[in-house]
Amino acid sequence: QNFAKNIFAILQSVKAREEGRAPEQRPAPNTAPTDPTLRNKQPIPAAYNRYDxxxxxxxxxxxxxxxxxxxxxxxxxxxxxxxxxxxxxxxxPAAQPVPRPVSQARPPPNQKKGSRTPIIIIPAATTSLITMLNAKDLLQDLKFVPSDEKKKQGCQRENETLIQRRKDQMQPGGTTVSVTVPYRVVDQPLKLMPQDWDRVVAVFVQGPAWQFKGWPWLLPDGSPVDIFAKIKAFHLKYDEVRLDPNVQKWDVTVLELSYHKRHLDRPVFLRFWETLDRYMVKHKSHLRF
Structure with missing residues (x-):
């Protein structure tokens, strides 16, 4: 009987627990399930890898x-x-140039413009009637003064000189105005820069062809005829002296001076300027004259 009572008591307790006396279970919070493998995962020490x-x-x-x-x-x-x-x-990509207005399309201020001053070449020989000593007297003052006389006056020879030609210029209204135009005179043409030769408008010919040695436009045989096609040539002589044979066959304008009649000098040099003006109007109109 005791055994049956004990068994019955045990069964009663088991039945009571199964019939609702067990503790209530609360709903689990709405959380994402976690991977148990991640919770317990420990950092793995880095292993040696020679490629890493x-x-x-x-x-x-x-x-x-x-x-x-x-x-x-x-x-x-x-x-x-x-x-x-x-x-x-x-x-x-290369930067594209920005177009500039026409009013701004001008060269930079420090860019030097080409000179428009004409150049006249004279002989370097002391026997020439025109030299660096008296070139200003002849071409600017229109009066012949021998080089020997200039030496006696103590004048020093210069490498080049700038003469100021005075001339009357016609204005649009029909009036004339006296202006001064500069000309550069040299006797060492081989010292000219290549761009200077475009401004050479006149040359005084001495006679011998060696005067033009080293010049541009010189023919292989030493003839300067092509030079005279690009530069106006003049020859200055006394009226009583025989004309040089070379000058006689070349395209050269001959200017004759009197030994003693100095009042005739002015018409001779005015003729020089008139001839040069006509040449420059036709061939060198881009220069200042």
Whole structure:
């Protein structure tokens, strides 16, 4: 009987627990299920891999500081530097020029404009009637003064001189105004710059062909005939002296002076300027005259 009572008591307690006396279960909160494998996952120490050492290379080179070693050529080969620079240049599009208004389309202020002053070449020989000593007297003052007389006056020979030609210029209204035009006179033509030869408008011919040695437009046989096609040539002589044979066959305008009649000098040099003006109107109109 005792055994039956004990068994019955045990069954009663089990039945009571199964019939609702067990504790109430609360609904689980709306949380995402977590992977139990992630909860217990521990960091795995990095294993050595000789192909994965680039990750640690920066720290070794910069000692932990944030330095961009690629900002220079550090660690780059010569080929990568040269080819990389050229590749970057080709990839960069060229800057397109910005169109400027017509009012601003002018050369920079420091850009020197070409000179428009005409150049006259005279012989360097002391036997010439026109030299660097008296060129200003003849061409500017229209009066012949022998070179020997200029030497006696103590005049010094210059490498070049600038004469001021006075002339009457017609204005649009029909009136005339006296103006002064500069001309550069030289006797060393080989010292001229290449761009200066376009401004050479006149040459005084002495006679011998060697005067034109080294000049542009000189023919292979030494003849200066092509020079006279581009530069107006003159020959100054005394009226009593025989004309030089070379001058006689060349395209040269002959100007004759009197030995003693100085009052005839002015018409001779006025004729020089009139002849030169006609030539410049036709061939050198871009110069100032």
């Amino acid at each position: 050492q680039e990750r640690f290379k920066g720290k070794e080179e910069t000692e932990g500081f944030k330095i961009d070693t690629m900002g220079t050529y550090h660690g780059m080969t010569l080929k990568s530097v040269t080819e990389g620079a050229s590749a970057r240049k080709t990839q960069t």
